[in-house]
Amino acid sequence: MSVRQKKQELLEAMHRARAAEPSSFVPNPLLDTLITRMQLKNDAELCRVLEVQPPIISKIRHRKLNVGATILLRMHEKSNIPIRELKELTAEAREQPAGRTTH
Template sequence: METQSQKYTVAYMLDVVLQKHNLKNDAALCRAIEITPPTISKIRNGVQPLGFMLLVKLHEFTGMSTKEIKTLAGIASE
């Protein structure tokens, strides 16, 4: 059985964004939000944290609240 902490990760959040916006892969998302593919790869793989600027870009692109994005990413709201 999957726990909430296992399900809600940055990779999960990115997958939700890809699916909701019918994007084929991370490269398509990078083009849509104007960031470099290595950046999204580092974030997806936990090498780099989900920063404020990417959070804002995802909010603007998806229309999702920053709170919803952070929840899907498993990041506790402060």
């Protein structure tokens, strides 16, 4: 087996493992809160305000990319929402019973 095949096999195994474990990161409440509080129209406008490329927000919304420290700080700087609150927005969605929303 070539190095390339081994690498591909390892990547596929990582993707299968990641898909099998439940995600603890729920990005939609975070992104939706930012859009609401900053009085934006959609994800595209959020991208412009945060000065990030649209695929970044799309990947975050679809749970393919977690919010890193850099973007979290930028969210805080642009929205004036405390970092602790931004982080809690992802936890609240996990802890609430189905059908209940925050705020």
